[in-house]
Amino acid sequence: MLSNKRIQELELVMEFEKVEECFKEVSSWIEDVGRKRLKETVNLDDSLEMLLQAQKQFKEFDLVASEYCKRGQEALKKMNQWEDFSFVDVHSYRVKLQTYEDQLEEFCTQLDETRHRVCETVRLYEFFDKVRQAICCTEEGIKS
Secondary structure (H helix, E strand, O other), X not given: OHHHHHHHHHHHHHHHHHHHHHHHXXXXXXXXXXXHHHHHOOOOOOOHHHHHHHHHHHHHHHHHHHHHHHHHHHHHHHHHHHHHOOOOOOHHHHHHHHHHHHHHHHHHXXXXXXXXXXXXXXXXXXXXXXXXXXXXHHHHHHHO
């Protein structure tokens, strides 16, 4: 039994190292690229044209960021098997996993919120642009 326990511990450690490598890559991208790009979208431009350009750039970033989120979530799913190994001492690994999971969850939530904010801001600017055009046409009609 002791031998089986040690074998399972070694297998889990090897699996964790593979997952940790993936998480380090995802985590590094989030810190080096992802968070910076999200901060850039905090202040959206004042014209519809500039806002549409910002939306296009964000959509390109969003595709890449969503892929990183997906990779991180898939790696987390692989580690769900650890729940079944309560007799193996994996506490230190669970702490690391929790840190990665928290970081990933926070970033993915920020990404979703930014995606929604950009979309709503564009819709609002498009609405105001239509209203402005209607007012201009009305004013021209009154002057004629």
